[in-house]
């Protein structure tokens with residue numbers, strides 16, 4: 045038995061989005077003591093759901109696909125646990141002012157009853173400190189020390205540190221410690237996304253459930269109630285396209301909502317009859333190229349995972365966390 049096997053290794057993971065949760069679950073399975081720190085009051089990050097009294101809607105990730113056998117396995121577990129299901133929307137494409145039917149054969153999945161349900165399912169057996177924004181990290185005497193905005197110095201120290209955060213947030217925390225992360229994060233060039241949630245007292249009866257929109261401010265609209273196990277008022281999600289969102293990221297919320305709703309009118313969605321919420325995602329999409337999968341500095345025992353290191357999107361994020369954990373275990377023993 046070597047030195048490592050006598051004592052359980054500990055790991056702190058910053059960020060309880062799907063990549064942090066998958067990394068935590070796998071590290072725990074491999075025998076590590078794991079603790080997650082999450083700045084929000086709930087888990088799931090960008091796989092999130094906004095709730096009001098009479099509606100709820102997935103305002104981040106809209107659906108996910110599953111191609112890698114490891115992720116297909118995980119998805120099967122989620123489906124068995126009733127936290128994910130196949131979604132079969134009536135899909136259209138809007139291009140050059142024309143509607144075209146979309147006959148994609150792709151299987152699209154969603155969390156059930158909400159997009160954050162798989163994240164909540166993964167979080168069940170994990171130790172997670174919510175409402176903790178980690179704003180400083182330091183490596184001293186082979187141990188990681190954390191500081192949080194809300195609680196000050198975190199008493200416990202850790203053998204390993206994982207940053208499961210979007211590119212810019214990883215860079216802000218770690219660039220003074222691991223120089224390589226800066227170039228990678230800049231290469232990912234993550235962009236924002238303005239999102240409007242429009243809830244209607246009556247059904248709009250539009251001839252589609254979701255649509256990809258080309259050459260407009262908007263890139264996607266979707267009737268949230270078309271997803272399995274949804275309830276409440278008819279609610280539509282409207283995403284502005286990444287380039288426009290990034291260009292106008294500093295816009296006032298009401299001004300952004302007006303421009304997006306004006307653009308949606310052209311698609312038959314009259315937002316004047318709706319209750320409107322707006323959300324600005326600062327880091328919504330983008331990924332490093334070529335795709336590294338994850339990033340690890342074994343000397344400093346610091347690792348990075350997340351969608352931006354593995355092609356973007358939910359599947360890539362889950363795989364990034366899972367593979368980082370498996371790699372850490374393989375070099376640890």
Ligand SMILES: Cc1cc2nc3c(=O)[nH]c(=O)nc-3n(C[C@H](O)[C@H](O)[C@H](O)COP(=O)(O)OP(=O)(O)OC[C@H]3O[C@@H](n4cnc5c(N)ncnc54)[C@H](O)[C@@H]3O)c2cc1C
Nearest residue numbers: 059061062063083089090105106107178328350351357358
């Ligand atoms: C508008 C939008 C639409 C999308 N549509 C799709 C889609 O249709 N299909 C698809 O597959 N993907 C889609 N995505 C992308 C998908 O949501 C992401 O790929 C995936 O959820 C990323 O997971 P993650 O764990 O890498 O990061 P995140 O989910 O961003 O998790 C990071 C977590 O870290 C926390 N955090 C940040 N800083 C700190 C800190 N200092 N201390 C503590 N915690 C911190 C955050 O609160 C967050 O919970 C979409 C994303 C957005 C925003």
